[in-house]
Amino acid sequence: MKDTLRHAGKRKQLVEVLIKKGIKDEGVLSAINKIPRHLFMDSSFEDHAYQDKAFPIAADQTISQPYTVAFQSELLQVEKGDQVLEIGTGSGYQTAVLCELGAKVYSIERQQELFKKTKLFLSKLGYRPKRLTFGDGYKGMEEFAPYDSIIVTAGAPFVPKPLLSQLKIGGRLVIPVGKKNQIMTLFIRKSENEFEKRELGEFRFVPLLEDKN
């Protein structure tokens, strides 16, 4: 596990690319500037780690494109100490961004292999999310609700009700909704029963799977 000056230089260039694409949040940009993304991927893909691209990881899943991670993270408007729930731990890269933003992170992954690997890896890197669990993200994590924000990192065919109900009043849910392509959707909880909804463009994710097969 090595992080060198060469990697740091490439990260800086990636940050410049994200700024050009419209990312403004200083906290998000500085997290991306700091986190060694190449260590979250198989070493044979190392050369691709700082391109603005999604990439394959274990269990047929992907590490999201840096722009997507930045876009979603910015929408969450994380403040230090916020309780944030992530659905789809995957490689743990997004989890690390949330930790860098000072969030108390809870994350759910449904692939056992990834769950185990990422749990070990994040702790090796020194990241301390509050809880990483193996389970079904459609149900959220009732035990630690309500959350200041919830981020879904896989394409959801519909908006799972438990995720809306586990938000604080004023809380934000960022979820890509759709089957083949997804519309990035932001829900802000205005009161017990009212949600403001904003649609923020098209993205492409691996699917949020419903049943373990």
Ligand code: SAH
């Ligand atoms: N945040 C991740 C993105 C991984 S891709 C990263 O930065 O690397 C989406 C992840 O969602 C995959 O790891 C996939 O296994 C997981 N996933 C799919 N359906 C799920 C579900 N129902 N509950 C929890 N995780 C799920």
